[in-house]
Amino acid sequence: MTHVAEDNDGNREALLHAIIQALEDLWNSGCPVPVPGNRQRLAAIGLRRWRNIERRHRKPQRLTHADRIRDLTRGLIEACEPEPALVGPLARDYECAAEAIAYSIGAAPRSAVAASHHGSPAGESASAQPTRLLPPDLNGDNTMKTVTLWRPTGPQELELVRQSGWRYWPPRLPDQPIFYPVLNEQYAIMIARDWNVPASGVGYVTRFEVDVEFVARYPVQQAGGRDILELWVPAEELDEFNRHIVGLIEVVHEFRPTPPQDERHG
Numbered sequence: 299m300t301h302v303a304e305d306n307d308g309n310r311e312a313l314l315h316a317i318i319q320a321l322e323d324l325w326n327s328g329c330p331v332p333v334p335g336n337r338q339r340l341a342a343i344g345l346r347r348w349r350n351i352e353r354r355h356r357k358p359q360r361l362t363h364a365d366r367i368r369d370l371t372r373g374l375i376e377a378c379e380p381e382p383a384l385v386g387p388l389a390r391d392y393e394c395a396a397e398a399i400a401y402s403i404g405a406a407p408r409s410a411v412a413a414s415h416h417g418s419p420a421g422e423s424a425s426a427q428p429t430r431l432l433p434p435d436l437n438g439d440n441t442m443k444t445v446t447l448w449r450p451t452g453p454q455e456l457e458l459v460r461q462s463g464w465r466y467w468p469p470r471l472p473d474q475p476i477f478y479p480v481l482n483e484q485y486a487i488m489i490a491r492d493w494n495v496p497a498s499g500v501g502y503v504t505r506f507e508v509d510v511e512f513v514a515r516y517p518v519q520q521a522g523g524r525d526i527l528e529l530w531v532p533a534e535e536l537d538e539f540n541r542h543i544v545g546l547i548e549v550v551h552e553f554r555p556t557p558p559q560d561e562r563h564g
Contacts, residue, residue, distance in 0.1 A: 387478035
């Protein structure tokens with residue numbers, strides 16, 4: 299991955315070239331966001347968003363690197379996703395793209411970019427392929443008939459689930475090739491609270507059971523740390539996936555914006 303320092307001239311062409319190369323590396327490592335036909339656009343959006351963040355914040359001197367990455371991630375999602383509120387676990391892949399862009403501009407260490415996508419501790423080398431692992435429930439002992447999955451979601455998708463009688467997930471949009479259920483309740487809570495709430499005003503965590511023999515066909519993807527686990531179900535297989543849901547889809551958590559401090563004590 300190429301690193302180009304940002305000088306006073308902007309060095310825009312060199313920066314864009316470095317960002318595009320970084321996004322290509324990320325794609326080759328398994329991230330689904332920087333598809334070949336969209337990298338130049340992602341690079342231009344990312345560079346512009348990163349540079350103008352200080353004009354969009356009242357106290358830019360207080361911005362941390364994490365603040366900047368969150369802002370850049372949100373900007374990429376809003377620019378690329380027709381329904382940002384439905385992005386779900388794909389948000390983690392956008393965050394990986396944001397880290398790669400920041401590194402290329404000269405604002406993030408290489409180890410942070412590797413760790414953000416592969417779950418590697420800082421300083422360790424990352425594999426060139428997506429991490430694939432099977433938790434105990436999906437590896438070895440298949441005496442259990444179902445496995446529990448979670449999915450964070452917003453109000454629009456949840457309404458479509460309700461209309462199905464709480465039995466099916468709605469079809470993906472044309473530019474959403476993957477359906478992402480997750481294997482960890484806390485991971486689902488984090489996405490619903492930190493992404494769906496800002497995007498839609500409310501975030502939900504759902505829980506459902508799937509036939510374990512069917513779901514074992516999908517390798518478990520480690521999208522971040524040890525517990526950041528998800529399944530990647532191709533959109534064209536979602537109907538079949540729905541047919542293997544056992545029982546109903548349940549809402550187990552609901553999150554809304556936290557009231558300002560003065561309202562809580564007013």
